[in-house]
Amino acid sequence: MLFVVGLGNPGPKYARTRHNVGFEVVERLAERHRFPASKRFKNAETSRGHIDGCEALLIEPMTFMNLSGDAVGAIMRYYRGEPCDVVVVHDELDFPPGEVRLKLGGGHGGHNGLRSIIDHIGADFARVRVGVGKPPQGRGADHVLSPFSVSQRRMVDDAVEVAADAVEQIATTGMQKAMNRYNQRAAATADPEPETLP
Numbered sequence: 001m002l003f004v005v006g007l008g009n010p011g012p013k014y015a016r017t018r019h020n021v022g023f024e025v026v027e028r029l030a031e032r033h034r035f036p037a038s039k040r041f042k043n044a045e046t047s048r049g050h051i052d053g054c055e056a057l058l059i060e061p062m063t064f065m066n067l068s069g070d071a072v073g074a075i076m077r078y079y080r081g082e083p084c085d086v087v088v089v090h091d092e093l094d095f096p097p098g099e100v101r102l103k104l105g106g107g108h109g110g111h112n113g114l115r116s117i118i119d120h121i122g123a124d125f126a127r128v129r130v131g132v133g134k135p136p137q138g139r140g141a142d143h144v145l146s147p148f149s150v151s152q153r154r155m156v157d158d159a160v161e162v163a164a165d166a167v168e169q170i171a172t173t174g175m176q177k178a179m180n181r182y183n184q185r186a187a188a189t190a191d192p193e194p195e196t197l198p
Helices: 018-032 065-079 112-121 150-173 175-187
Strands: 002-006 039-041 044-051 054-061 086-092 100-104 126-131
Touching (some): 018 054, 018 126, 054 150, 065 112, 086 112, 086 150, 100 175, 126 150, 150 175
Parallel strands (some): 086 126
Antiparallel strands (some): 039 044
């Protein structure tokens, strides 16, 4: 089973803020593939169904971002899942709004949700990173909890669709092909080299 974790903060106060794009992607996947209504389980909203034939559990931790790993770790222990079965969708300050890139393993890069998950299950899980842009100045805490501008929102709405597409490809063809496809796509409009598996 594939465990698809969207990161965010619970409650209407945080809806559609930069830090909550992971929730948006998971909710889009639920809509596309007609997952049943979510249920609270292990401090998360979860829904079990199939993504193009692959059994998947969609997970939105309700612990607030900094404790995301509490919920993810508890769910993984319950199902006896492995880090290689996990895809985490999260916001990425280092990318401009709307850019989507994939990564396998690595550190947390200062993202407290990733830090918490790594503390509970290790780092060897897939990440779908949705760009939200760097803060204009100073610390990023206020930035990630703020909404997008109207023009940025349009780009991020498109990125949510692309990120959902990327999760679908991970589910059907595996991480390597998904990385090659989506990172090359991102590189076509940006300077950094694509991250691909050897």
